[in-house]
Amino acid sequence: MGVSIKDIDGLKGLITEEWTDWSAPVEITQDMINTFADVTKDHQWIHVDIDRANAGPFGGPIAHGFLTLSLVSHFGFEIGPKIDGVLGGLNYGADKLRFLNPVPAGAQVHARSRVVDITEKSSGILMKQEIAVHVVGDDTPALVYESLGLLLG
Numbered sequence: 001m002g003v004s005i006k007d008i009d010g011l012k013g014l015i016t017e018e019w020t021d022w023s024a025p026v027e028i029t030q031d032m033i034n035t036f037a038d039v040t041k042d043h044q045w046i047h048v049d050i051d052r053a054n055a056g057p058f059g060g061p062i063a064h065g066f067l068t069l070s071l072v073s074h075f076g077f078e079i080g081p082k083i084d085g086v087l088g089g090l091n092y093g094a095d096k097l098r099f100l101n102p103v104p105a106g107a108q109v110h111a112r113s114r115v116v117d118i119t120e121k122s123s124g125i126l127m128k129q130e131i132a133v134h135v136v137g138d139d140t141p142a143l144v145y146e147s148l149g150l151l152l153g
Contacts, residue, residue, distance in 0.1 A: 002081060002082030002083045002084050003081070003082075003083055003084065004083070004084045004085050005083050005084065005085040005086050005125060005151055005153035006085060006153065008118070008120055008125075011083070011118045011125060011127075012118045014081050014115040014118065015115050015116060015117065015118060016114050016115060017114065018114060019112040019113065019114050019132070020079045020112045020113050020114065021079075021112065022079075022110045022111070022112050023075045023078045023079050023110045023111045023112065024078065024110065025108035025109060025110040025136050026071060026074065026075075026108065026109055026110070027106070027107070027108050028063045028067070028068070028103050028104075028105060028106070028107050028108070028109060029105065029106065030050070030061060030105045030106070032063070032067065033047050033048065033061060033063050033064065033067065033105055034048055036063075036064055036066075036067040036070075037064070040064070040066070042064060046058070046061065046062055047061055047062060047063070047064055048061065049061075058102050058104065059104075060104055060105060060106075061104070061105040062102040062103055062104055062105065063102075063103040063104075063105065063107075065099040065143065067103075068099075068103050068109065068133055068142050068143055069097070069133075069143060069145060071109065071111070071133065072111065072131055072133065072145060072147065075110075075111035075113075075131070075133070076113075076131075076147075079111055079112055079113045079131075080113060080129065081115060081127075083151065085153045086151050086152065086153055087152045087153055088151075088152045089149050089150065089151050089152065090124075090149065090150040090152070091147075091148075091149065092126060092148035092149055092150045093148045094145060094146055094147060094148060095128065095146040095148060096144070096145070096146040097143065097144075097145050097146070098143060098144045098145075099142070099143050100140055100141050100142065100143060100144065101134075101135065101138060101140045101141060101142045101143075102142070103135055103142045104135070107135045107136070108135070108136040109133050109134065109135055109136065109142060110133070110134060110136055111131055111132060111133045111134070112131075112132055113129045113130060113131045113132070114129065114130050115127060115128070115129055116128050116129065116130050116146070121150070123150060123152075124150045124151050124152045124153065125150070125151040125153070126148060126149070126150055126151075127148070127149050127150075127151055128146055128147070128148050129146070129147045129149070130144065130145070130146050130147075131144070131145045131146075131147055132144050132145075133145075
């Protein structure tokens with residue numbers, strides 16, 4: 001059982017310097033990269049031209065940064081705090097996004113998070129989480145994202 005959305009002091013108690021445990025890993029396949037390229041119309045060679053990418057700076061194709069970022073929604077259900085009474089949540093934006101390390105095709109990524117701020121608003125509770133996505137086994141994050149979510153209750 002989590003903290004109630006009506007308990008602002010309890011919600012503020014979720015703010016921590018400590019990271020959650022890692023999520024389960026997700027494999028970034030070349031098919032995912034190609035599909036993402038098709039959807040976004042971003043067919044840059046570093047992502048989809050395997051022969052050219054193999055000779056490129058990373059020794060093979062890498063995932064789009066925004067593909068890696070898009071997985072934050074998936075990871076959020078596993079690594080986000082459990083808050084009772086939430087009727088829904090809205091993506092409110094971001095305060096920071098940094099792509100720090102490439103994600104090679106075929107790599108597995110996982111994520112962890114921590115709550116860094118809770119703010120009461122007339123429309124709900126604004127929760128800021130810092131989320132780090134890493135290639136499994138790599139100490140340097142692929143991306144760090146400060147996510148803003150409006151919790152409705």
